[in-house]
Amino acid sequence: MHASRSGYTTNNMNILENVPLSGYSTMRLGGNAAYLSEINQKIEVTEAVAWAKERNLPIIMIGVGSNIVWKDEGFPGLILVNKIMGFEVFSEDEENIYITAGAGENWDSVVERAVATGKSGLEYLSLIPGTVGGAPVQNIGAYGHELAETFVSLEAYDMQTGGLVNIPAIECEFGYRTSRFKTTDRGRFLITSLTLHLIKQIQEPVYYHWLEDYLKTHQITHPSPTDIRRAVIEIRRSRLPDPTLVANVGSFFANPIVSSDKYQELVEQHPRLASWPSRCFWDLPDGSYKVAAGALLEYIGFKDFHDETTGMATWQNQALVLVNEHANSTADLLAFKKIIVDKVKQIFDMTLEQEPELLPIASL
Ligand SMILES: Cc1cc2nc3c(=O)[nH]c(=O)nc-3n(C[C@H](O)[C@H](O)[C@H](O)COP(=O)(O)OP(=O)(O)OC[C@H]3O[C@@H](n4cnc5c(N)ncnc54)[C@H](O)[C@@H]3O)c2cc1C
Structure with missing residues (x-):
């Protein structure tokens, strides 16, 4: 050296x-x-x-x-x-397929290759930016599905023991946009690869109206994984900015989970508020609801909202995405975030949680 x-x-x-x-x-x-x-x-x-x-x-x-x-x-x-690459199909039969992908692979190119096998499991997670290794950290999800549904295990270097370990799904503590890699064991594991399990199956009903609308418009009654991937890509392209062209980190706030009482209070005030009951998700407490944070922001005028002082804005087609137009610093971004969080608290009495990580955290 x-x-x-x-x-x-x-x-x-x-x-x-x-x-x-x-x-x-x-x-x-x-x-x-x-x-x-x-x-x-x-x-x-x-x-x-x-x-x-x-x-x-x-x-x-x-x-x-x-x-x-x-x-x-x-x-x-x-x-x-x-930047560790690799994509391997290591077990396949009529019903199942197992793949292992290097942590540095582009997530969507792995989804593309997985969908091409004809098996189901990753199609709803099409076009999510980032790498394979980043995916389990916040248990990436979209359109009512998440990584945990197909995840078998990952391989990682354990900073505590100084060697490679294999961690099965059951030990990952996956939850809504979270895992042990983001909470109790943040920074401990350096992920080198993921193993995923796809299956042959009839698609479940879709819960998201944009997807339902797409399938209706294209007269698709029994969508294949390829149909779903196509729909997801088209919808995402129309609603979300491409991070290679527009500076953003996707949804800046997680969709809040609220109790049934709070949900009733919200829909009385805003009858068209987009939300999903707990039965749509395996990891939500019974009787709770997931509320579309983007819709909350839209209600209070934060869609396509530009703030000259901080140089930040919310995206024209999705208020949940904060965009760096000409901010000079992260302090500008956090000042803009505060404007939004304070207003949501004032109007809805709810506290929005930031989804992307602010790094480094103090303990690192
Ligand atoms: C336009 C846009 C849309 C998005 N849409 C979605 C969406 O629909 N659903 C969703 O869940 N997310 C979404 N995201 C967020 C993001 O794409 C995902 O969280 C993605 O998995 C991050 O991957 P990354 O490689 O960029 O990770 P990074 O941002 O580089 O890292 C994220 C965290 O993971 C850790 N990490 C990353 N790689 C490793 C590794 N190999 N080993 C150990 N730790 C690691 C980092 O330390 C950090 O804590 C979106 C982002 C954008 C910009």
Whole structure:
């Protein structure tokens, strides 16, 4: 290993120094990382961890930063950008198919390949930005489905034991947009691959009106996984900004889960409020409702809302997406967020929770 002007070189890796993190979040804000390196093979994880340990530096592994907002103060440790590739179908019969994908693979290209097998399970999660490794961290979901439904296990480097481990679904503590990787064991596991199980099945009824409308318009009564993928891609393209063109991290707030009483109160005030009962989701408490946070924001005038002071806006077709038009800092973004959260609290007496992670958190 030797030091150079721009960083360090070890056996397999190049470690860059003082790197702007705005290039590693699709919101394009944030300070600098002291060190940053791409990880292309599993062996490099061990090497990177040893390098950081020698210098007593914290580590964060990331994908493409489509769910990260970096703090303005940056990160005084080593960022590992996961680029571990691989896609393998390792067991297939008439009814089932198991696939393993490298954590650095683009999520949607894995969905595309999975759907092409004709088996079901990932089609509703089409076109979600990010990597395979980022997906279990918040148990990605869309249109009433989530990763946990197909997830078998993942392989990760365990920072506590210093070796590779295999973690089955039952130990991942998946919930609505969460898992142990985002809560109790945040930062402990550096994910290297995922194994997923797809099955041959008749599609369940769709619960989302945009999807229902698409299928009706296209006269599709028995949609195949390919039909659902096509519908999801078309709907997402019409409603969400492409993060490679418009700086954003997708839905900025999670859809709130409310009690039946609170739900009744909300629909009395706003009869057309989009919401879903707990029976549509395996992980919601009985009798509760999931309320569309985007609809709440729309009701109070936050759709296509532009704030010149902070340089932030909400997206024209989906109020839940905050867009960085010309913000100078994450402080600007957080000031804009506060305007929205305060107004929702005042009008609906509800507290919106931020979905993308604000990193680094204090304990890292
Ligand atoms: C336009 C848009 C639409 C979106 N739509 C959806 C949606 O419909 N549903 C949804 O759930 N999400 C959505 N998202 C959020 C985002 O796409 C997902 O959360 C995605 O899984 C993040 O992947 P990533 O590789 O970018 O992870 P990053 O943003 O890089 O990282 C997110 C978190 O995961 C950790 N992490 C990432 N990779 C690894 C790894 N290999 N090992 C250990 N930890 C890791 C990071 O440390 C961080 O804590 C959307 C985002 C955008 C920009």
